[in-house]
Amino acid sequence: MRTGRYAALAAVVVLAVAGCAKDDTGGTTESGVALVKSGTLTTCTHLPYAPFQSKDASGKVVGFDVALIDLVATRLGVTQSIVDTPFEGIKSGADLNSGKCDVAAAGMTITDERKQVLDFSEPYFDATQALNTLAGKEVKTLEELKGRRIGVQGGTTGDDYIKAQVKEKNLDLEVVAYKDLAALQQALATNQVAAAVGDLPVWNEYIKENPGQAVVTAGFDTGEQYGFAVKKGNATLLKAVNDAIAAARTDGTYDKIYAEWIGAKPAS
Ligand code: GLN
Numbered sequence: 001m002r003t004g005r006y007a008a009l010a011a012v013v014v015l016a017v018a019g020c021a022k023d024d025t026g027g028t029t030e031s032g033v034a035l036v037k038s039g040t041l042t043t044c045t046h047l048p049y050a051p052f053q054s055k056d057a058s059g060k061v062v063g064f065d066v067a068l069i070d071l072v073a074t075r076l077g078v079t080q081s082i083v084d085t086p087f088e089g090i091k092s093g094a095d096l097n098s099g100k101c102d103v104a105a106a107g108m109t110i111t112d113e114r115k116q117v118l119d120f121s122e123p124y125f126d127a128t129q130a131l132n133t134l135a136g137k138e139v140k141t142l143e144e145l146k147g148r149r150i151g152v153q154g155g156t157t158g159d160d161y162i163k164a165q166v167k168e169k170n171l172d173l174e175v176v177a178y179k180d181l182a183a184l185q186q187a188l189a190t191n192q193v194a195a196a197v198g199d200l201p202v203w204n205e206y207i208k209e210n211p212g213q214a215v216v217t218a219g220f221d222t223g224e225q226y227g228f229a230v231k232k233g234n235a236t237l238l239k240a241v242n243d244a245i246a247a248a249r250t251d252g253t254y255d256k257i258y259a260e261w262i263g264a265k266p267a268s
Helices: 002-022 064-076 087-091 157-168 181-189 200-209 235-251 253-261
Strands: 040-045 079-084 125-134 149-153 174-178 195-199 214-226
Touching: 040 064, 040 087, 064 079, 064 235, 064 253, 125 157, 125 181, 125 200, 149 157, 149 181, 157 174, 157 195, 157 214, 174 181, 181 195, 181 214, 195 200, 195 214, 200 214, 235 253
Parallel strands: 040 079, 149 174, 149 195
Antiparallel strands: 125 195, 125 214
């Protein structure tokens, strides 16, 4: 009776251990960086966000951010794997906290609010906001959009900026938030909104890819800087990210990646 009970208990333990072994419980690189999946640097992003991250013709996620995080992965001796997930979970820190990914790379602006819940890398890109309309329907100021609809991407700095402007200047504008960039661009293309506001580099890319359709009619110099993010307190991974960016800036790799994905650098 007694032996039987122990045998049953042992069987349960063996099953439990075998069950766990099937899941990857993470790993540690040679340089001592803990990762959620062994041999992989798992990146959370929110697609599409060309030229920072978008799918190429073969379905592979490519772009400026992808190329920079590849450098981090190489330094760690692992390969990058990208998870597409809503921006809310990225900026709130939830995805990093729950172990969905090791790093967030999503054309994400460093803000004081986000710094409370994420640890950001050194800035790797400067951005501003752009006001966009369809060609032939140019509107250059928010005031001129009186009584009309303006589209933003929900939960982004562009969304925050426009809502703050509406409040501050008491503008008569209906702000419509879309779930991703593709939905926002579609809304502009189909006249659901009279104008759209978002990060200048992604709108420049859209205009390049769809010539003659939309135009940037004004810029708002919000002085934004993009940063990659890790889970709060993950200093070893943050250092690897910062080291990779610094090395790329020094050895010319950053400029090469910039030229490939963004184009000529603005004269400074
Ligand atoms: N840079 C903007 C922000 O951080 C938009 C980012 C994005 O949509 N991926 O809010």
